[in-house]
Amino acid sequence: DSGVTQTPKHLITATGQRVTLRCSPRSGDLSVYWYQQSLDQGLQFLIQYYNGEERAKGNILERFSAQQFPDLHSELNLSSLELGDSALYFCASSSGLAGGTTQYFGPGTRLTVL
Amino acid sequence: GESVGLHLPTLSVQEGDNSIINCAYSNSASDYFIWYKQESGKGPQFIIDIRSNMDKRQGQRVTVLLNKTVKHLSLQIAATQPGDSAVYFCAENTPPGNQFYFGTGTSLTVIP
Numbered sequence: 001d002s003g004v005t006q007t008p009k010h011l012i013t014a015t016g017q018r019v020t021l022r023c024s025p026r027s028g029d030l031s032v033y034w035y036q037q038s039l040d041q042g043l044q045f046l047i048q049y050y051n052g053e054e055r056a057k058g059n060i061l062e063r064f065s066a067q068q069f070p071d072l073h074s075e076l077n078l079s080s081l082e083l084g085d086s087a088l089y090f091c092a093s094s095s096g097l098a099g100g101t102t103q104y105f106g107p108g109t110r111l112t113v114l
Numbered sequence: 115g116e117s118v119g120l121h122l123p124t125l126s127v128q129e130g131d132n133s134i135i136n137c138a139y140s141n142s143a144s145d146y147f148i149w150y151k152q153e154s155g156k157g158p159q160f161i162i163d164i165r166s167n168m169d170k171r172q173g174q175r176v177t178v179l180l181n182k183t184v185k186h187l188s189l190q191i192a193a194t195q196p197g198d199s200a201v202y203f204c205a206e207n208t209p210p211g212n213q214f215y216f217g218t219g220t221s222l223t224v225i226p
Contacts, residue, residue, distance in 0.1 A: 105150070
């Protein structure tokens with residue numbers, strides 16, 4: 001158990017809908033990262049938050065957004081969902097902001113868009 | 115259109131043998147690397163890490179080797195066990211940020 005928690009474990013929804021994925025980092029970790037893992041793209045970095053502020057963006061679509069709250073949990077919002085958004089979404093956390101800090105992953109949320 | 119999955123390299127080994135999983139990383143400025151193990155339906159699990167000022171690092175039954183000249187990383191698993199069956203990813207970090215970029219992964223199957 002990495003100490004990172006994610007809810008829900010599974011999510012099934014329809015195209016055009018909006019969903020929210022939730023992540024709680026390990027105790028003491030200030031950085032949260034979101035990744036998408038799909039069959040044809042592998043594990044892709046989406047976005048990073050540190051202590052409530054956005055710090056880095058990867059391959060995140062404009063339909064997706066995230067935030068980190070004062071208690072350090074984070075939410076990833078996916079809107080106008082398309083079939084291609086079906087994937088595993090992972091959250092990871094680390095203690096620091098600078099490069100070279102180990103990231104620990106949560107168990108993921110499996111999103112299925114029908 | 116039809117969705118095509120990633121064609122993961124695969125490695126099959128007999129239980130008790132040693133396994134070597136290789137990874138070519140992309141950025142010569144990367145200075146921190148992690149090997150993750152991902153079992154089906156689970157999140158990536160940290161196995162071992164190495165920084166660019168080292169060539170080799172050992173853990174329990176695992177060793178990571180780093181060759182910066184050719185941008186190559188390898189993971190050696192000693193006395194491979196059925197529980198080692200999983201997909202293994204190398205991840206690289208290029209400073210100053212802490213985003214990691216992942217390789218496509220290698221699927222390891224241990225034959226009892």
